[in-house]
Amino acid sequence: MLFRPYRPYYLGKKQLPFTPGLIPKNQERLAKRIADTIMGSLLTPEELQNLARRLLKTERVQGAILWLLQLGLDQVQADKEQKTAKILGGILRDLLGQSMPRLLKVLARREDFLETQLNQIFDQVLLEFQLTEDQASKLSDWLLQVVLPPDVVRQALIDFLTDRNIQIIDEGFREKASGTYWVVANLFGLRNSLTRLRTFCLDEREASNTRIAELILSLAVKQRLREWLQNLSLQNLPVSTVRQLRKTMRDSVRLYVQNRGAEVLQGLSKSIDWENIATIVLSRLRNSAVVNASLETVSQELALVLERYLERDLESIVAQAIPILDIDQVIIDRVKATSAADLEGAIQGIVRSELQAIVNLGGILGFVIGSFQSISFLLR
Structure with a gap:
């Protein structure tokens, strides 16, 4: 009666009682209770913070950043349409043709503009x-x-x-x-x-x-x-x-x-062909032993920076991430989407594997109590 029948039965237009079973009938409420229990007792903000700390250890973060850097370098190497070269060429063109002239015009008004450098050259x-x-x-x-x-x-x-x-x-x-x-x-x-x-x-x-x-x-x-x-x-x-x-x-x-x-x-x-310059720069970066050797150092430094940032703001980040992840709704949707047969199999599996001792103890207690009662009746 807890699980079966899986669907309601009707006699005419009237639904027969105890159809479907208790759990299939209240599956939506059960899903809500399961989500509330998990989010209220198991996946509390403190536990999520501890989980985030374990996941975001420096070694793991460094490995992830190193993987991303290597993936980005491989993507640049496999770029047949030269998209990266075009983007880098546009950046260099804007930097030298637009940003640098305006910056130089402002800096040249200062009396100490390039004073140390020009004195050193002289x-x-x-x-x-x-x-x-x-x-x-x-x-x-x-x-x-x-x-x-x-x-x-x-x-x-x-x-x-x-x-x-x-x-x-x-x-x-x-x-x-x-x-x-x-x-x-x-x-x-x-x-x-x-x-x-x-x-x-x-x-x-x-x-x-x-x-x-x-x-x-x-x-x-x-x-x-x-x-x-x-x-x-x-x-x-x-x-x-x-x-x-x-x-x-x-x-x-x-x-x-x-x-x-x-x-x-x-x-x-x-007068400069920036796309050609960018292609040369990227080609040099692809084959540069210094770049490949420095990826690990860069990933380690970025991991340390991220670790310092998380130590300071991990609590607020988790508090902002919980509503975004909407874990309780994910649990509800997952339980609701589980068929009654699968739900029965899961619960029965838990009962058989984890609660069989209670069943055995109940049988032993029943046998002992029954024996005492039989002896008591015989003595009377």
Whole structure:
């Protein structure tokens, strides 16, 4: 009568009593009582917190995070449509083309913008920079062949030796010369010589270029220029001059970044193929031994962070999770969805396995009491 019949029987339109059995008839109420019992006595918030602590031990959390990181890395490796590369490329494009220019424009207004970094570059790079012998030789060759070839020197002489400049040089030589030079300056002067030099440079172009080249070679201008470049260093300047140069460089960089830094970064961002860069970065990450070796360290650090967070807020998290999980309703729905036959089998199984001792004890007590009663009747 507890379980059977499983369904109600009718005589006409009237339901027969004791159909269905007691438990199938009150299965919904039984489900509610089971849920209330479990949630009120077994799965209390304190027990759920203890369960969460056991589940979220550092070792388990670290293993789960490591699995997720490895899964994410495998997903990146298996990404044939390059979705990850497109996303990363968009992030890099926005970072360099939009966010960085605005940030630089704001930071460049500060007086101490990149002060430490620029000072370090100046002190460790520019201040100690000095050309090697080979570099000085190549630079001197470039200066003499490209910047100051004979034809350029000739044209510079022509432009310099104007009538006014010749007159100024001649008059100055006459006024300031003394002794033997005074006699030469006042008798011969420099006007005629300088005028003839200019005329020669104008009329005899090839010849003057040849003469200038010979003079450069005979005067060893290349060797002197190479030695001068090799000995050129900011360390030879006075300390005050070096400090002023450092401040000037810092101010120039800050002013340039403030005025044109955003424009330069935006132009640079437009000229870069960010998807290709992202593909290269991801390919490097996939094959990087450092990344693979650091996954365990990263997962451990994240697990420790999560552990500290749970120690502080586990109670409130569980309190918020209980209504979301709706465990009591899950129990009710599960019991209600169980058929009467399955419910009977489950209860009978529990009774047979766990309560058989009570049945045996009842039989023994009945036999003993019956024996005493029989003996009592015989004695009477």
